[in-house]
Amino acid sequence: MTGRPYRPSMTSDVDDTTFPSSTEFAGALRCAEADHGDHEKRPGQRDADWPNWNAEYIANKQASEPPPL
Numbered sequence: 001m002t003g004r005p006y007r008p009s010m011t012s013d014v015d016d017t018t019f020p021s022s023t024e025f026a027g028a029l030r031c032a033e034a035d036h037g038d039h040e041k042r043p044g045q046r047d048a049d050w051p052n053w054n055a056e057y058i059a060n061k062q063a064s065e066p067p068p069l
Contacts, residue, residue: 017059032057035067
């Protein structure tokens with residue numbers, strides 16, 4: 001998919017998050033996974049709402065905003 005913007009096919013509150021390629025989208029997912037692991041260590045338990053946390057993390061990162069708490 002290189003060469004055209006990649007927009008994941010999903011319904012969410014974030015409509016304008018796009019990536020230049022599926023490779024960059026996969027990289028964003030990997031970063032979110034790693035940082036979410038650190039996030040889960042703080043309360044010391046699994047975060048059942050991890051999909052929303054990861055989505056917000058990726059959207060915030062693209063907008064140069066801080067990650068979710």
